[in-house]
Amino acid sequence: MAIEAFPSLEESKRRSFLADLFIRLFKEKPLGTVGGIIVLVLLLVGVFAGLLAPYGYNDIFVGPRLSGPSPDHLLGTDQLGRDLLSRIIYGARISLVVGLSVSAIAVALSTLIGITSGYFGGKLDMVIQRFVDAWLSIPPLFLILTLIAVAGPGMLQVILVLGILFGIGQSRIVRGAVMGIRANTYLEAATAIGSKTGRILWKHVLPNVMAPIIVLFTITMGAAVLAEATISFLGFGIPPPTPSWGGMLSEAGRRYMLMAPQMALWPGLFLAIVVYGINMLGDAFRDLLDPRLRGGLGRYDRMMKKIHSTAGNQGEEAMDAQLTTKDVNRKGGNSIKGGDVR
């Protein structure tokens, strides 16, 4: 009975985990907060695109063709006389949907593979890892384009392909985290009192690898937004007239860009800002959640002050260093990919 009481206590603590994370983000990470605000704006613009956009994304000839900025069309118009601002606002929705759903699929998949491979180990792990090795040997953009060429263009296809690609690639990080906690006594204790494997994985393993999973989610989101834009730019992603930011820079508009350079400027600028924001947020989460910076020194914020006053911003460096050590230790030479496909 007493043992059953623990999970609920643990849960009540974890409920405030995310809130706690955001409070610390706001207090300790100014650049991360900026990133968070960018992501929040993307979220709001994406959700309320219909209310914010002055015109529909495919309303043609709402203004003169290829015109520069004007009070009616703040960012100008394209070759079909469509309002660029409206298209960019709807483009935010595309990026948001792609980013969130790809991250969700990828994180679910990499958690599943990573926990299976890392917790059970042995031959299963060996087989899974050789497959992941092979998967990581093919440069991501090549693999994405090949799979898209087979699956056909379209938003759903893009989301599935990117989700599976990032999911398999990043399972390594979850696997590493699981292997790191595998030897802990609390897992042994749980086994000893007869907990079923499923329960151990769900109640004990998963909560303890939550930090890298949250970091993965953010990193994947940035990579996914960029990857979608890249493949749409190359003409294999989300087909027109859907206003993907990458697609807006691609072939269809290229012929007109010399006449209306704003068509080349704005979609890419907003894309860069959004990816920058997501990356900054991901960096900050990584710093805040790096378990090696926690514990032993009492309260986290006080410890951070101590660290900041002595050694400056260590989180980033610690994680980077950790990544290298892991890479070198594995000797396999395959990268732990952040999912960057450029």
Next chain:
Amino acid sequence: MRAYIIRRLLLLIPVLLLVTIIIFCAVRFIPGDVIEMMAAEVGEAENPEAAIALIKHELGLDVPIYVQYWRWLGGVFRGDLGESLWTGRSITEELGAKLPVSIELGILAIITGLLIALPIGIFSALRQDTFGDYVGRTVAILCISVPAFWLATLIIVYPSVWFGWTPAMEYAPFFSSPLSNLAQFLIPAILMGMVMSGTTMRMTRTMMLEVLRQDYIRTAWSKGLKEGVIVSRHALKNALIPVITIVGLQIPILVGGAVIIETIFGLPGIGRYFVEALFRRDYPVISSVNLIVAGVVMLCNLAVDIVYAYLDPRVQYK
């Protein structure tokens, strides 16, 4: 060391086999409607059934799947990657002509990437938490976040609008006109190098910071050595070793970048060949390029590990 290299090469074989299976399966899962579309593109509309059968035959889809794989793998081992469905030319020869362009671009990109990354990374570490450091770190994150294809587009559009200048789009081979070749590769290489430099810069900074905190560096300071000497003679040597790993790990990203940059700047490398094959649904070319690129990446990874062991005697491979 030799035993290690041999073992690593042997270990490459099962992974490479798995790679062939992944690529093979990916390309074999072409939905039926694509074949119908290809048949329509061939233009034998009066006899679609025969056209579909012909394409299936050309793709080798008319025999059981294990036979297809065996055939294809046999060809790969003989150095025969098949023929392009579109042009009928030998893929091995085409790749032989296009690979040097991509390799040149890759090497130039790594050089420019390091030229950007190392000085900023080192400076950032030496002046940690100063204004310059913040600028350097922001530049690094910008390099990671700003899409290369957008910058490339801007470089093509804006100078042309403002000054009437456009980058050369006609490919100049290195051996007939080395200068115009290098001039042509300059902008693409800088763009690709930039993509690579973000991560490298951060790694350089991190490793420099770690090394600069070590005892032997303090000793060097207390001996009264100048900063320049400490950095170049003592710190850099140890700090740069892991940076090599990071550069090696970015090769897949670099290869991916080549797809975009070659397409935009009209360089006839394997990236552009691949994109063209994708547009034409030239499946034998798609699988061959994937295979070659995966092989190159794996060999690069191995090379990085070996160089690492050579440079750092503390690392011992068994």
